[in-house]
Amino acid sequence: MSSLIEEAKRRAAYRAVDQHITYHVRLVGIGSGSTIGYVVERLLQRGKEANARIVFIPTSFQSRQLIVDNGLTLGDVDQYPELDVTIDGADEVDENLNAIKGGGGCHLREKVVAEAAKKFIIIADYRKNAKTLGEKWKQGIPIEVVPFTYTRVIKELKDLGCENPTLRMANAKAGPVITDNGNFLIDAHFGLVNSPGELLRKIKLLTGVVEVGLFVDVADVVYFGNEDGSVSEKKR
Incomplete structure (x- = not known):
């Protein structure tokens, strides 16, 4: 099973690189997570x-090391606030291309780099x-929350309908x-999220919340590597 999943990730990553990191592209955001290694593999x-x-x-220490260790040119979003393309993974993607990200704890920087790009591409295997x-x-x-606010934020998440928010x-x-960024992470399960944009706004308004792992209306294209060897493409 694990080899099947890894191959699915590889196919999705390769398709994204081949279709979107083309000759005219100069500034590329590199996301975090297990799928991103295959993006760099294809680039090399x-x-x-x-x-x-x-x-x-x-978007993270991990992706920075991938760039440096493989001899690619490293930049920073402070230097380049507008990018051509960003490619990143996701924990889950819905039928409208909204995503949950942050299983690896990097979603603040991932969102900054995603929103800086003219085109944001998500790659994932079929499980997502x-x-x-x-x-x-x-x-x-x-x-992601400022550390001294986490107890208060947990209470307020319960008020919003989260049964068991967990540090x-x-x-x-x-x-x-x-x-x-020196902050804490809370994982908050709300069941099925039918209105991710509304939930995102409510959570962002809580004092102490730095960023939320809901990526709403950000992705332009999603590639899923499938069990049968194919790659599915979803566009906004």
Whole structure:
């Protein structure tokens, strides 16, 4: 099963690179997560000359290291506030191309780099393809919060209808996960999210919330690698 999933990720990543990182593209956002390694793999297959004119902007420490370790040109969104294309993964995508992101804890920077791009591309395997958000991704919506506000935010999320918002705890250290920005993460499961835009607005209004892992009306194209070896394409 794992090899099937990895191959699905690879096919989606390759299709996105081949169709969207074309000759005229100069500034490319590189997302985070397991699928992004295959984006870099495909870029390297094209050779140094094809990548020499492109500046790559990371969304996390992980993607920064991928860019640096593979000899690609590193940039920053501070230098390049408008990008040509950003390619990133997702935890789940609905039929309207809205997504849940932040399972890896990078959704603040991922959203900044996604919104900076003229075209935002999501790549994923077939497990992430849903009709409605919350249908397949059961871990909840990731919410980045200022540390001293997390108790209050958890209470207010319950008031919004979240049954059990949870402070995300680290696996290899005692205590909570700390984001690249020095903040905490809360995972908030709301069941099926039929109105992601409305829920996003309500959560963003809570004092202490830095960013919400709901990407609403941001993606232009989504590529899903399927079990049968095909790649499905969804456009806005």
